Amino acid sequence: MGRAPCCDKDGLKKGPWTPEEDLILVNFIQLHGPGNWRTLPKNAGLQRCGKSCRLRWTNYLRPDIKRGRFSFEEEETIIQLHSILGNKWSAIAARLPGRTDNEIKNYWNTHIRKRLLRMGIDPVTHAPRLDLLDLSSILNSSLCNQSILHMSSLLGTQALMNPELLKLATTILSLKQEIQVPFPKDLQDNQLFNPALQNQVQPLQPNQYQAPLQEGFSSEMINQLMQANVEGFYRKEVALGDSQDNSTPTSLRENLAGQPKDTYCSSNPTVADIQENSNFQPPFNSNQNFNFESVVSTPTSSPTPLNSSSSTFINSSTEDERESYCSNLFKFEIPESFDIDGLLM
DNA sequence: AAACGCCGCAACCGCCGAGGT
DNA sequence: AACCTCGGCGGTTGCGGCGTT
Incomplete structure (x- = not known):
C-alpha cells in the first residue's frame, strides 16, 4: 500500500523558519488552535507542510517550553528514565515539564551519551563496559x-x-x-x-x-x-559530605544491565516484563540474587534518597562535576515518591 | 585574516499505530 | 478486511557558530 506524502511538496518552503513565519503560526494557533495540521498551513497562509508546522510548534513555539541549559535534576531524571525506558524520548519528555522529546534527544546524544562513554558506561544498557x-x-x-x-x-x-x-x-x-x-x-x-x-x-x-x-x-x-x-x-561525592552506605550494591543499573534492547525499549514495559525478559547476570557479585521489585521499592530508611546528592553540585556546572555526579546516578535507588508504576504504564 | 574542523541544535525523513471509512 | 489519513516518534542530516591552526 503506497503512502501519500504528508502534503504536496511543490512550492512548499523547507529549512529554518523565519520570525515572520513563526509569528503567523503562533497567531493562527492562538486564535484557532492547531486543529488539523494538514490544513493548518493553508488556512494560516504558510508555505509549509503541516508536519513542519506541527514540529515547529511542538518543539519551539509552544508557550510552555522551557529553554536553556538542563539542570542537574533534569539530567538525573533523564538518565534514570532512559535506563528504564530506553530511547523513548517522548515518554521521557512527558516526565520533564517544558522539555521536548527533540531537545532531550539532542541533549542525550550530544552531552550525556558522550559523558557515559568517557566513564566506560554503555549508554544503551547503562552497564559498565570495559x-x-x-x-x-x-x-x-x-x-x-x-x-x-x-x-x-x-x-x-x-x-x-x-x-x-x-x-x-x-x-x-x-x-x-x-x-x-x-x-x-x-x-x-x-x-x-x-x-x-x-x-x-x-x-x-x-x-x-x-x-x-x-x-x-x-x-x-x-x-x-x-x-x-x-x-x-561515587566516593568522591561521599568525600564531599554525602553520607551513603556503600556496602549495599543495589542499583537499577545492575538489574537492567543485561537486558536486550528489544525488551528495554518495549513501548509498555511492566515490572513483570522487565523481570521476565531480563537475562541479567550480575557482573560483580555473582552470588547475589537480584529482584527487580526489591530494587524498585526502596525502604523508607534508605540512606540514599533519589535527590539526596543533588544539592552537592546544584550550583556548579563544569563537565567534570557533572561527570562525577553522573556516575553516582548508576548507583541510584528509587525513592518512594518516584511513581514507577505510573511511569511504566 | 583565512581556512579548517568540530559541535550543537533545528529541522527533515521515513516509518508506525490508531482510528475512520 | 482493506484502504486511507493523520498524528506522532525516533533516527538522521545539514547548517551555523565557534574554536583552533
Whole structure:
C-alpha cells in the first residue's frame, strides 16, 4: 500500500523558519488552535507542510517550553528514565515539564551519551563496559602518584582488601616502575610504543568485555577495576559530605544491565516484563540474587534518597562535576515518591 | 585574516499505530 | 478486511557558530 506524502511538496518552503513565519503560526494557533495540521498551513497562509508546522510548534513555539541549559535534576531524571525506558524520548519528555522529546534527544546524544562513554558506561544498557572504558584517564589519575595509598583512593579501601584487585594494583604499579613509563602521558599512547605494556594492557575491542583477557589480568580483576571506576567517582561525592552506605550494591543499573534492547525499549514495559525478559547476570557479585521489585521499592530508611546528592553540585556546572555526579546516578535507588508504576504504564 | 574542523541544535525523513471509512 | 489519513516518534542530516591552526 503506497503512502501519500504528508502534503504536496511543490512550492512548499523547507529549512529554518523565519520570525515572520513563526509569528503567523503562533497567531493562527492562538486564535484557532492547531486543529488539523494538514490544513493548518493553508488556512494560516504558510508555505509549509503541516508536519513542519506541527514540529515547529511542538518543539519551539509552544508557550510552555522551557529553554536553556538542563539542570542537574533534569539530567538525573533523564538518565534514570532512559535506563528504564530506553530511547523513548517522548515518554521521557512527558516526565520533564517544558522539555521536548527533540531537545532531550539532542541533549542525550550530544552531552550525556558522550559523558557515559568517557566513564566506560554503555549508554544503551547503562552497564559498565570495559571496551568503552578510558583506562588511561582512570589510571593516570592514580599512577602519576607513587604511593599505593593513591591507588586506594582510586579503588577504595574496600577494593584493596580484595587480594585479586590488590594484585592488579601492584602489578600496574610495578609495571610502571619497571618500564619507567612517564605516566602523566596518555597510557594509550604508551601502549603503542611499549611492547611490555602492550602485552599487559591490550587496546580493548568491542565484545571483549567477557572475552578471555591477557595474562595477569583475569576478567574478574578487570570487572573489579570497572566497579572501582564507577565507585571511585561515587566516593568522591561521599568525600564531599554525602553520607551513603556503600556496602549495599543495589542499583537499577545492575538489574537492567543485561537486558536486550528489544525488551528495554518495549513501548509498555511492566515490572513483570522487565523481570521476565531480563537475562541479567550480575557482573560483580555473582552470588547475589537480584529482584527487580526489591530494587524498585526502596525502604523508607534508605540512606540514599533519589535527590539526596543533588544539592552537592546544584550550583556548579563544569563537565567534570557533572561527570562525577553522573556516575553516582548508576548507583541510584528509587525513592518512594518516584511513581514507577505510573511511569511504566 | 583565512581556512579548517568540530559541535550543537533545528529541522527533515521515513516509518508506525490508531482510528475512520 | 482493506484502504486511507493523520498524528506522532525516533533516527538522521545539514547548517551555523565557534574554536583552533
